[in-house]
Amino acid sequence: MSASAIIMLIFGVIIYVGGISLCLSIAKKHNKEKQNTCE
């Protein structure tokens, strides 16, 4: 694989894995806050 193809591979991984991880961490944080409020 060429270097430019590998760069695009890394770009794709960052976008999708990074994006989903960020969204899930927001959901987790929100759940925690909700639980604390209920308690």
Add this chain to the structure above:
Amino acid sequence: MEIREKWDSRTAFIMASVGAAIGLGNVWRFPYVAYDNGGGAFLIPFFIALLTAGIPLMILEFSLGRKYQAGAPTAFAAVKKKTEWVGWLALFAVMMIFLYYPTIMAWCVNYIVHSLTLKWGADPNHFFVNEFLRKSIGPSVLGSIRWPIVIGLGIVWTAIYLILRKGVKVVGKVVKWTVAIPWAILIIMVIRGITLPGAGEGLNFYLKPDFSALLDAKVWLAAYGQVFFTLSLAMGTMIVYSSYLPKKSDVNNNAFIISLANSGTSFFAGFAVFSTLGYLAQTMNVSVPEVTNSGIGLAFITYPTAIRLLPFAGAVFGVLFFIMLLTLGIDSAFSQVEPFVAGFTDKWNLSKKWVLRIVCLGGFIIGLIFTTEGGFHWFDILDHFTCSWGLTIVGLLECIVIGYIYKTDKMRKYVNSISEFRIGKWWDFTIKILTPLILGISLILEIYSMVTDGYGGYPAWATTIGIIVVAILIVMSFVMMKIKARKENK
């Protein structure tokens, strides 16, 4: 009056929506579109299109369903009575899709069995076209029914009925499998693919960026088109799925998670496809573009060719590949039936079980047309007009109704009040201007191409029938709007 069903958990809703969005196109369309539109550079317009059209439209559909707790027609009627027909049009468009889509699942059922003996032999093209489909010379010759496909179709419709009859709680349980299984198989296919000789060359064709393509308007239109069709938007599915959410459920974050999971799967599927194509090209001593294919050709001709040439366990990978396609498609298939059934039960308070029985039986009987020797042609024609015309019109109308009749700022305030993070005024811009503009341009180009070149080399009378079908769907939508709802309707 029945109490509206609810998802068991947020995970069930996300998995069901991901299952609805991820379908065959993620495997057989995205990798080819990316390769054909700048390779790795295509990821840039695709991601921008996702942020500026796909996710905003998904937020729109989720907020409609969530706010009005109803399927598409009732939700649009709640926005303004005279826009109810937009919801019906979405349902009739999806009805056309679920009439022919299970036929592909039926092919997969057959190919799982054929994989055991690699029945397609040295010429998968001849086997698929002449022995399996026995494709007729044109749409005017329907020929006889292909019974192996009918059996497959029966199995698929029975599965759809059994999954949907117990309501969304069972759907929530089933999708955990129908989403997890194709993901697991995809991982196996990628590992198998990238360890084959020639895989690197194939992946080079998939990912090597051609940044000059970013200056081509066609590439951007392809990116927006791919985003629009891959997320199962404008079908009423996302509206009805979000209508089963409990009150105060998030919308914005869910839309981002589902869209990213769907697009990430497409990106990942490209590795399985192009690594295998690289191997195939090397084995056949040709260049990768010569073996590159998309759609049905990729799944039923190119991939079986590669499977046969695998150094070992070809049958195992064949079975796995078609199980992957079947499970990818089945949750999309029942997500198409659900909004259609909900549209009727919401408006007229009908028994869901009876509506479902009639829809499944009717779907199977009408679907028999696509199991004939000429069925492939009709499948191709109806697929083109339903997707390229029908869904684009629905998407465009959705933007106009929420953007200019309901007003986006009102919907944005509502959706921000229940979501885990807020969306800004950029969302208003995408719904009012950008998305309708892109969809409008795509529709005009489609119509222009139809008028000048026709479609797929089919005779004018056949494509005219395709256009008439779209026109009938629009008329039917108005008729449904005019029929009064039952008073005890929720």
